[in-house]
Amino acid sequence: MAPALLFLLGATAILQAHLLPDKKSVLLLPPVNFSLTATGLAQVLLRWEPNPDQEQKDIGYHVRIHTPQEEDYDTMNTASKRVAILHEGFSASVQTVPWDGHSLRPSCWVSAELKAPLGSPGTSVVNLTCTTNTMVNSHKHSRPYQVSLHCAWLVGKDAPEDTQYFLYYRYGSWTEECQEYSKDTRKRNVACWFPRTFISSKGRDTLAVHVNGSSKHAAIKPHDQLLALHAIDRVNPPMNVTAETEGTSLSIQWEKPVSAFPTHCFDYEVKIYNIRKGYFQTEKMTTNTFTVVTDDISKYSIQVRATVSSVCRAAGLWSEWSQPIYVGNDEQKPSTEWFLIVFMATICFTLLMFSLICRKCHLWTKLFPPVPTPKSSIKDFFVNINYEKSGSNETETEVISYMEEPGLEILEDSVF
16 A cells, blocks of 8 residues: 555656746736836836736836937946937837846836927928037136037028027036027028037937927927037137247147046147148147257247047047147248349340350350451561661562461562
């Protein structure tokens, strides 16, 4: 009996094990009451609740954003806030997933959607651009620097003539509407200026910009845009640029731009223009001094610009060049020397060409003919002496017979 009883107990245990569900095949239950809510400019709150029939131990949630841009992430919370442009709508899904490596199967997806706002196609603004700039804050000692914001855009191609646009920005929890607009010839707002904002001068958060509009003839479609601060921050030029020369050594110094970033957070470019020779030399620097060897007969123009280094934030825009300063000799002196050289060369060339023309055309002989040789009185004196000697010896000797001048032919015919 005992062996038979043990056999029955073993069979029962095996049967019960087969009847128990496999954990790997257990399907988790999906969350409930999934909703999407726009809580601010370009900001959405995703919220859901755990399934009441699901055991809450060792579970989490996987969220998938479908539009406007695909994104996947995991969380153990039942709410999530995302920053996204909303003028094209927003849709997402969520599912329950096992946490900490458990082998349970994820639940099915639960989805929700925010419809795109109403508006006629082609009526929203286009080519929206914005820049920020840091200035010294003379009003609040707690914030030594303040940030201005300037945005500009083009009117939609199908926007009615009476369309008027309005701009808002959101940074963190602060939202502000523009009060200073620039208008086109039809009195439509096409640019906006915030002299002071709540934007941090060293901030890393995303700036959200929203432009909507109104018209009597059509519904104007809104436009959202997300901007990274490092990509739109217009850095100020370096301050107090000075330069001095000592022999052939040129030393340049400057101070960091007006900025909340410290001195070590800047990269620089130095541009040296040789006015006499007409060429540029550009050097990149990480310090605020630069020394270079130059010649002592040229005049130089010097400019410096800056950008925030990648050591302190992501690479961004360069500043404008500083106002040029000049060192070296007067740039007019080399010009005078070159004029004298060219002038002398021209004169020499002219004289050479004149000489060649004269030789070729015999102009020199025509302009300056040879002068006839005058009669020599000394030669006549020697002829008379010879005749006197011949007469005293009573000889009939012809002394001079080679003279060809007319005046001497008479002497040749006189014989003693």
